[in-house]
Amino acid sequence: MVSTDNEQPLSIAKKLLSWTSFSLLSLALFNSYFYTIPSSNFTTDELLLNSSIIITTTSSNSSSSSSSFPTSEEEERANVQTSCDYSDGKWVPDKMGHLYNGTSCRTITDAQNCMINGRSDLGYLDWRWKPHQCSIPRFEPQIFLQIARNKHVAFVGDSLSRNQLESLICMLATASTPQLVYSYSGNDKDIGQKFRQWHFSSHNVNVSIYWSPFLVRGIEKTDSVNYNTLYLDSLDERWASDLDQMDMIVLSTGHWFLQPAVYLYGNSTLGCHKCTGQNYTEIGFYDVFGKILNTTLGKIVERRGGGTNGIDVIMTTFSPQHFEGESDKFGVCPKTQPFDEGEKQVEGIDAEIRRIELSEMKAAIENVKKFGKRIRLEVLDVTKLSLSYLSAHSFATGTKERVQNDCVNWCLPGPVDAWNEILLDMMKRWD
Template sequence: MGSSSTNPFKGQTYHLMTKKLQFWRSYAFLFVALLCLYFFHAISPFLTANNHLSRITPTITTSSSSSSFPFKEEEERANVEIACNYTYGKWVHDKLGPLYNGTTCGTITDAQNCLAHGRPDLGYLYWKWKPNQCHLPRFEPKTFLQILRNKHLAFVGDSMARNQLESLLCMLATASTPNLVYSYSDGDKFIRHKFRRWHFPSHNVNVSIYWSPFLVKGIEKTESVNYNRLYLDSLDERWASALDQIDMIVLSAGHWFLQPAVYFNDNSVLGCHYCTGQNHTEVGFYDVFGKTLNTTLRTIIERRGLGSGSGIDVIVTTFSPHHFEGEWDKFGACPKTHPYAEGEKELEGMDAEMRKIGVREVEAAKVNAKKSRRLRLEVLDITKLSLMRGDGHAGPYMFANPFANGITERVQNDCVHWCLPGPVDAWNEILLDMMKRWERGLV
């Protein structure tokens, strides 16, 4: 009813009352803070005790618009502008857990569905990879799909490529439902689902898997011929013939090179590995693995990196270590229930050598691709972070309820492939972070 100039509390009386109000307000805030602290400590044991109730439920997150979170875009830009070496870091506890579980997507290979098969410990689901140099954000499925809008992403390689693909599909499915539009196999009773493709109508994104355990042309062993035959100078055209339709390709191979094989170059025998009874020179598999990567990357550069037309992004996933402790068919072959601590397990031997070869060939290919503005090439170095996750394999839970009739001394274990959800999800978090850096021209 009047301006501030006529305020009846203006003057000395007003100031005295203000001081008293401030005095009692301070005590009121202190009382409320102490009360909240008391109740937090009172209920925290109950929260901890009942935490397991949420462990089998996926945490679904959706990307929010910049209008809801005005600082999100700026924070993301600041993060990706910081150089990051994903190789070095540590696994930290993550109370949020995975985006999905064993029933929220229908693409998990049965042998990797540890939750559905009754694995009793769930602690392996609650870890997150934290690089030393940067913050690795939680996977954002809508961001991934937005970057790949109207494009085709292909995974090419062995069952580790499939492991990574299925992890990605399950995370993307929390934001957009994919449709299986193509599926083909050659009748192999051991390896099903060799060639598949999904389509995300929401963003017109295609995601494919091509079975090619050697990347180059190869003839797999049979019951009558107990060794593989690899042709090191020729790509496997089952996937290479589709290169002109692919916008991003993830290559992942390595484990099949450990098997007996005879190697050919220009249709002449170069040598062999573990070829008992064959009159060929033993040459091991390290150099051969390097040659196959060299042939693969060089051919991709020649076909898609030069000339006109759209370009291609190429990612090479490094070797994924196994964690067998003792015999593969003995109880407790991969018994870990939590990650190794830094320094507890060293990267050495075959794991270190296979990783080194992958990184070396990618760096060499980058030099050859410098003249091309149509090709981006990077290594997805997951060897060290995966080495620390001996707890993330299916073990005996590659089969449903393996101990329903009691514990037996002999039980088949899988200490190579990874449970889904599991550590492989971190591979795709890194992949997305690399893609965001590419989008900003920072890689």
């Protein structure tokens, strides 16, 4: 507004004061509307974890904009809530469908393509995860690629990690054609499935998968040696050697720790899990799992936390086996829709593994804050939403033949797509 010559200074001051008061009131209303209080059914550790994540994220963004007036892009970002408990929600009916299907996405493996594996019902495609505290927008591949422009996004872990990556590649392929630029599996029977990288030239984005079911150095069991051997103090360099080339890491592990294993730390053997007939002390796997996450997160912080660019680390929590009956037997998976809210609880092994993941991530966040490292850590908590959607692609009425039922990985399209919708929403909140 331009003042005229006969306008008095006091009048101008009153207008400025009025405008300032209105602005402050608007800002207060904005904050009160978009600030989300964590769910009251959280444990103390989970509340502290969420608090730490918010502090870490906020501190890295506090000086991100220096312009006096927001651009249209900044105004759009302002509409994103600063926090959300994604794990607290329910599956709701949704007829809008997925971005892709088993025909349109050429990168889906046969094992995850439920339509060609005999699954006749398509109802599993018509559900959407809805957190109670916020809304997750539909996955927007262009926005993901824009945020990840000129970056390397790496998925590291077991088959759940690969499952999540395959979902992401399918969704991104609806906006930009991925080029497979690297594929290697050594002597593994799954040719080209263990280590792969795609390049999206439209945004110079690389998306990779690194097979590392234990995250640390390990020797997988064979036909002659029926147990895994894990070195708890050493990262698996098959992925860790590329740490300096990664901008974001999505970690996923857990299921392989239920198998028999022998644990070593340095030159000492700590014990074993389910190693029948071996001269080792049985110590279970819970403490070992915590030590391995501590080693993994600590080494990432140590190697990348002191650089100028930093790195984003996301831990996808444990996804329960989705099977009713005995796996790899004549059992069936008859459930074709999610459990109602509260009908099934996260408990037992599922709950304990998730608790350890939350605890170790909380400790890593405190370590980052203490030493001022340039690294962002966050949990992608999918345990409850994955438990709630108990559904596999094996035959609903059983089978007369003994077949391999994959009771860990998910149909594509399917519930795992929600993991990547949450991942993108998290990235937008950071941005």
